[in-house]
Amino acid sequence: xxxxxxxxxxxxxxxxxxxxxxxxxxxxxxxxxxxxxxxxxxxxxxxxxxxxxxxxxxxxxxxxxxxxxxxxxxxxxxxxxxxxxxxxxxxxxxxxxxxxxxxxxxxxxxxxxxxxxxxxxxxxxxxxxxxxxxxxxxxxxxxxxxxxxxxxxxxxxxxxxxxxxxxxxxxxxxxxxxxxxxxxxxxxxxxxxxxxxxxxxxxxxxxxxxxxxxxxxxxxxxxxxxxx
Numbered sequence: 001x002x003x004x005x006x007x008x009x010x011x012x013x014x015x016x017x018x019x020x021x022x023x024x025x026x027x028x029x030x031x032x033x034x035x036x037x038x039x040x041x042x043x044x045x046x047x048x049x050x051x052x053x054x055x056x057x058x059x060x061x062x063x064x065x066x067x068x069x070x071x072x073x074x075x076x077x078x079x080x081x082x083x084x085x086x087x088x089x090x091x092x093x094x095x096x097x098x099x100x101x102x103x104x105x106x107x108x109x110x111x112x113x114x115x116x117x118x119x120x121x122x123x124x125x126x127x128x129x130x131x132x133x134x135x136x137x138x139x140x141x142x143x144x145x146x147x148x149x150x151x152x153x154x155x156x157x158x159x160x161x162x163x164x165x166x167x168x169x170x171x172x173x174x175x176x177x178x179x180x181x182x183x184x185x186x187x188x189x190x191x192x193x194x195x196x197x198x199x200x201x202x203x204x205x206x207x208x209x210x211x212x213x214x215x216x217x218x219x220x221x222x223x224x225x226x227x228x
Contacts, residue, residue: 008184026105026166027162030106033106034106034112072100072172163202
């Protein structure tokens, strides 16, 4: 049933590499966008807070596939990205797709950060201010480190979702795992075995990431338990 792997395993390796590259780029963009959005959301500036709310509502209320295609075709008209290949990934397609996924993830990450910030007792902010710290210092030195720790499980789920969401880039011609599986299936005239292999690859990636996040979560919990 899986005899084809002897011939087509390089395609799956290339697809896996592209999926990992996309997920890393999108995760970094998502974290940066999410942090910016949550700071705008909790700021005293009503205009910035409104922009953040609108952005989050629009992104969460529209399909990620539509967002990917809109950003890809929009960037293609504005920028001329050379088709440089890194580990089999063509930047002219991977980069716009990763940006699109990162912008999408940023909306969800912002809400994760916000829930983490809300979970921090207001007394800690008041204590910091009473010691002469500025609101900026209180946010970045007291509130955000604890908020990130509290939000780590939810952030892990978002990273895992990004790995699976990367499959939508198939629609703009990115040869990630799903696209490679469908290509091999078309060659074999049988899509089931290649798709099972693709599912197994996604499972290994997400399971490994879950284990890594769980490890750091336990490590941070033990660290704060010692400090308590």
